[in-house]
Amino acid sequence: MSSQHGSAPYYFVPGPSSWPVLAGASLLLTMIGASAWVNGYSWGSYANLLGIAATLVVLYKWFGEAIKESEGGLYSQRVDLSFRWSMSWFIFSEVMFFAGFFGALFYARSVTMPWLSDLDHKFIWPDFVGQWGHAGPAGTVDPFTTMGPFPIPTINTALLLLSGVTLTISHHALRAGHRSKTAFWLFATIVLGAVFMGFQAYEYMHAYSELNLKLTSGIYGSTFYMLTGFHGFHVTLGAIMLAVVLRRVLRGDFTAEQHFGFEGAAWYWHFVDVVWLGLYVVVYWL
Structure with a gap:
């Protein structure tokens, strides 16, 4: 966080976002894949890796928005x-x-x-x-x-x-x-x-x-x-x-x-x- 507080609003409230839902869905896929993997299902490893990749993408995009908000002087x-x-x-x-x-x-x-x-x-x-x-x-x-x-x-x-x-x-x-x-x-x-x-x-x-x-x-x-x-x-x-x-x-x-x-x-x-x-x-x- 590097914004100047003097130019920021009293309190910043972000608008509606799809990132929390996408994060929850990707984490759910990760855990379902992990559970299937340890129980011997062949598709479990692929689902687990896909869920991990999706979670990383969501976090990258979500945190990127937070950084832009900070650098934009909104915090x-x-x-x-x-x-x-x-x-x-x-x-x-x-x-x-x-x-x-x-x-x-x-x-x-x-x-x-x-x-x-x-x-x-x-x-x-x-x-x-x-x-x-x-x-x-x-x-x-x-x-x-x-x-x-x-x-x-x-x-x-x-x-x-x-x-x-x-x-x-x-x-x-x-x-x-x-x-x-x-x-x-x-x-x-x-x-x-x-x-x-x-x-x-x-x-x-x-x-x-x-x-x-x-x-x-x-x-x-x-x-x-x-x-x-x-x-x-x-x-x-x-x-x-x-x-x-x-x-x-x-x-x-x-x-x-x-x-x-x-x-x-x-x-x-x-x-x-x-x-x-x-x-x-x-x-x-x-």
């Missing part, structure tokens, strides 16, 4: 405040999203595992060992090796922490009016995020091929891939957001005073960093 200080509250509540919803996953991990490790390994349940599952990374009480899970913190998870932690530093430097450069410095450090942040995802992809291949750790490897495998996979998805989204912001920086959209588009993406990226720190400790160390 006042009150609209800016509404964007800030909206982004804050969105990040809060993401906090609750990950809190549910961390809660599932806590329940499996601290409630279910001791309960299944107590004396009463030894009569039902005598071979069950109450140690995290177990193969389940029935012993039906193929043997696997748990994932440790070295070396890739620790390297990825350093990469995300460093990306938070480079993004902060970029933000300060934008506030000081140094556009080229802003673009350089923002590009460095995106590169660090891409390297993070490359290491995570390698980690997954290593887990599948050498550790036999799969999504079907009991509660350990499902919680591991659920937490790390969704976090990786959020890193990817954050990198895309920062790439869009970089394009706008190079285009000259932002000013030192008005740049909430940059700030909103930066908030999201810092949130992703904090989630990873918790995930790194709970999933890889404990």
